[in-house]
Amino acid sequence: MAQHYLVCGTEDCKRNCQFYCNPCHQRLCERCRDEHQESPDTKDHEVVPYKQRKPQLPEEKCNLHPKRNVDILCKDCNVPLCAKCIFMKEHTGHQLDDLEEKYAEKVAFCRSEISKIQVYYLSTSQGLKKEIKEDVMEIKKIMDEIRNSIRAEADSLKELVDKVTSDKLEEANKIEETLLKTLNTQEKAYEDYTEYLEKLLRELHSYKSVANFKIVFSDDFENLKIQSIPETTQPVLPVFTAGQFCKDDVSKLLGSVNFPNTKPDNRRIKPMETASTQLKLTGKQTRRDVEKSDVKQTLSLSSSVTKVREYTVPGVDNVYHISLGKSDRVWASDNTGNLVHTDLKGNQLQKIKTSGTDGYHTVTQDGDLIYTDRKNKVINKIKQNNTITEFIKTGDWEPISIHSSHINGDILVGMKKGGEAKVTRYNKTGKEIQNIQRDNKGRELYRYPHYITENINGDICTSDFNKRAVVVVNKSGQHRFSYTGRGSEFWPLGICTDLLGHIVVCNGLYANNTPDIIDQDGQFLSLLLTPQQGIRPYGVCVDDENNLHVGQYNTNTVTVYKYLQ
Template structure:
């Protein structure tokens, strides 16, 4: 360490004689060797001299008075918003409002600490994105190889007639992969640089905490305050291979195509869940049923189930869907207020812009004010299942096609804003997506019936947690979340409701007085209440579970 320091000093020369530097005059900002110190001290200066070892030249934690540079500042003039020395207090600033210098230092350090905490919280988000991007880069070749294998398999089906098309599509994938890797490398570098900048400011903050140099603090405050965090970043979708019907006359036309990589902006929103909200609620030891609604849905021929899904309106009524081609609106006292006819069984529904929305055949549909069924958008050859409205004003939809599963964020007009299908290692996240909800922290949570698990990703689509129970009686069904981030999961085989915290940790079972029979549909009513539907009986129970 000593050798490296000496080498660094020898690389800098004395400003008076060009010999290796040993000392530094802070007042004059002059580099000095051993011999030239005495010469420099003989030079008169109105600011005086402050000679220190060269290696300590940047360690000055004192603040010198602008009017009397030979004096250290010991007070602060609020009128002039400047640090001053004791002479200034009695002369130039005599009639001004004066405070202790330590009070101003404390005030500035609080501002710096607050802004530094803000930036440090952003760093965690950036590090998560960086980790996700790095993992994607490490496994991107595997993913593209999987897509190439799909193309090859399709080519083998058509034998020698399509060899040229296979070669062409391979090249497209190679080109996209190179472009994909390039943009991810740039993103990786960008976030590394941003994190390094945050670390630099954090280091500066730590240094200033031990300092009394108000000037340096004043210079640093606007720097840290004006440092703008990134409010969005780009997510790039993976290409998909789409198969087409085989027609020997139009091989290239019907063989298939590679969907190009797309850039989609995702906002970096701050988590709005407040710990004070969590601490003000208590889960009741014995949840109570406050009212019961007989929905009157018939039993399906195959499974003998009746009630499938429900969604609460802004005025605390509940739309319910079951084994018939109609949706029913009930108030919380059990009175049916309205019924509308729909195009298929009401299996999955939600509220969107005060209208009830449901999943139809290859489409998402809405009931208009005139009770007309309106197609919001179609989903191609993907079949929609669970649907929920997001805090951003978008719709989140579970989609399935053959053995593929994904969650897609749509705008109200059907524009695809985000696709969630693979983890950071390019492996499928889901096997059989069914119900979906969004938590208050932005997590997107689905029930996967084949995995018999609840799977959560964050708002960026990065895997967060999976919850399941190693119990033969456990049968995950539906999911909902409340205003403080609790995750509520219905277990229709074991006749229980599982309550998790926002990080997927089990809290307790919710089993109301009198029990519950085959719970499936669930929605949160507010005021510590939920509505749970019994799939076999068609009964909906209003349950008080929180003491707010």
């Protein structure tokens, strides 16, 4: 059957709905969203992606004034009111809230609790249940080994040990039965807990319904809490102690099955904070970080480079810099200040005019884009709802390049003022916390830091065109090394790092038109591409699949390569 999709709420518009105007409670497609924000009457309205919409307050008639709808919440009485109710004596002096805002908070709470259950409680309990099944298999394996050991000794003693062998096997069977009984009980506990969570999920989903509007303000709802995951213990595995052959003590000869003197460990339940990082990006390790760590163990530089795909960035003349966002979205810019948001199919999502030319934009941990405005000496932020705000003022310094740390969310900015240059570190809220300008002998580190990035070890890697070097300092600002290429023609352009700590820098413009790969200590490893391949690289970045995106300065086509194996 064909699946119905949500359509735009604008009259006579049948396009797919992607956005939502919270003040108007109207569904919007991308085109109608743009018209809505350009209209003088609605340009200040809050327009968000549809999934981030605020729920519309259902029409509920006031009990005391049936011709009016409730739209106010008395905080002291915790009851919905209409505008006429607030003048009643029993609510005089009480604190009042916008009912629609409070209702949105309640629904948001439901969504949050649903996410916790789906991401943490269900997955964790199911993981523990899987662990129990693995323990069952391990118990069976250990007990098989023990039974084989018992039989091996029994065979060497022939008929004399047959009776004792039977007794020992029975003892082993009883131990296995006891262990499996315990594990079955634990498994049943998690099955019951899973049923409870699924019931709670259905209940929370029901609270989002308009029909249950009043329930979300009840005491039962306020006291709603998720029960903790049951604690269970891992089984202590029995071991077999071999005996000594002796006709007088058959029982001792065949050994015994017993438990080591070890206290059983509680099954490891990951803390809620770990799961919370899967709901939103923070400076802590996420599941993707864990997956990357696992992948890192098996990755290495490939002996050959494979072209994966190409995509075109509309609205730019060339691709000087690339910032990868979420959901296969890309920000790309050229040398004339055009900054374009696009997907990998070449569909333009947004375009703005800036004063930047080189590595002047980056995507933050929250998924927002920040970019430098050299002309006005500020750093701007573009939120995911496409609103642009001023984020950081840089004073007398002209911001050139920028990078948002994947480690802790800090913001690194390459700047210049007259004949001076420096790198400044801000925290994710925009507070200045570090300035890096000279080495420990007082010599200038930078002249024109037009691209900047951070390596996995915290090193700050800067492509400095005027010094014709990649300047690398540690996270404390101490100079580690400068890479100046392998010959006289080294003009560093776009720069990025990968999961293995490799530094990829474009050597182009007047030179060999190749991306150089060096390790995190500055040693040259290889040329990623050769001039014969016809690529003129300028901007580079690595995606989550460890592919390298290469933008060029003679075309608006970006080529994607796989260079790790």
